[in-house]
Amino acid sequence: MIELDAEQQAARAWFESLRDRICAAFEEIEREAGSDACFDYTPWDRADPDGSPGGGGVRGLMKGQVFEKVGVNVSTVGGTFSPEFARTIHGAGEDPHFFATGISLVAHMANPHVPAVHMNTRFLATTKRWFGGGADLNPPIPYEEDTAEFHACLRAACARHDQTYYSRFSKWADEYFYIPHRGVHRGVGGIFYDHLECMPVGATFETNFAFTRDVGEAFLDVFPRIVRRRMNSPFDEADRARQLEWRGRYAEFNLIYDRGTLFGLKTGGNVDAILMSLPPLATWS
Numbered sequence: 001m002i003e004l005d006a007e008q009q010a011a012r013a014w015f016e017s018l019r020d021r022i023c024a025a026f027e028e029i030e031r032e033a034g035s036d037a038c039f040d041y042t043p044w045d046r047a048d049p050d051g052s053p054g055g056g057g058v059r060g061l062m063k064g065q066v067f068e069k070v071g072v073n074v075s076t077v078g079g080t081f082s083p084e085f086a087r088t089i090h091g092a093g094e095d096p097h098f099f100a101t102g103i104s105l106v107a108h109m110a111n112p113h114v115p116a117v118h119m120n121t122r123f124l125a126t127t128k129r130w131f132g133g134g135a136d137l138n139p140p141i142p143y144e145e146d147t148a149e150f151h152a153c154l155r156a157a158c159a160r161h162d163q164t165y166y167s168r169f170s171k172w173a174d175e176y177f178y179i180p181h182r183g184v185h186r187g188v189g190g191i192f193y194d195h196l197e198c199m200p201v202g203a204t205f206e207t208n209f210a211f212t213r214d215v216g217e218a219f220l221d222v223f224p225r226i227v228r229r230r231m232n233s234p235f236d237e238a239d240r241a242r243q244l245e246w247r248g249r250y251a252e253f254n255l256i257y258d259r260g261t262l263f264g265l266k267t268g269g270n271v272d273a274i275l276m277s278l279p280p281l282a283t284w285s
Contacts, residue, residue, distance in 0.1 A: 011123035037064030048079035071276030091128030112243035113233035115139030132194035138187030153222035247282035
């Protein structure tokens, strides 16, 4: 085990509690569909390159009737970055020691009319401390009603903390969740934020932690409603083909551009947990 200070423990405990509530909500949707699917939890441990304890996490995975594949992971890790990777991380250029805890979720849905979704929030510490994360909706078949509701819920969460957050973070999401080699966005957006620092005066841990909690609560509020709205929609082979091709684009983004994937692989994380975001089935033309 790695030793945690009060802020690190508070963040870890929150991410784990959010995981528990999200998984319970998703399992309830499976019950409504007549499925007995449940999350399977697999703990994993990480060792730092010098052999000292480096933390670990728990991978949660469910394959059901509504959720074709959904992963909800929580990890809490610490140690030292490699010198080369340290130079790319906020506050680690001169001191490679780090701590990171967070929740990461990706859901791929059985019905093409139900949007896939991603949500991640995290707390990191190097010589600096900050929160980051966000959520974005990824429908193979977009519905304006779903997109508007998803954005409205995130907008309200942002507005409770800073009137500039939504405009800044939704623009950041549009820029980040983009596939340059395809020239397309991977979905209909959401919010993305990073380096929300906890050290300068006026940017306290509690302030930014409260915002990060509200992002998680907004996701838990809005996404189950969207799932229930679409999960019984009829679909045909053409809809399924559209979904599988779209999933190929999603996989390309996560393997080539996603920061979280790179961070996990560079810090010796559990490979199965890191790559849980990949869809169960996908096609390329």
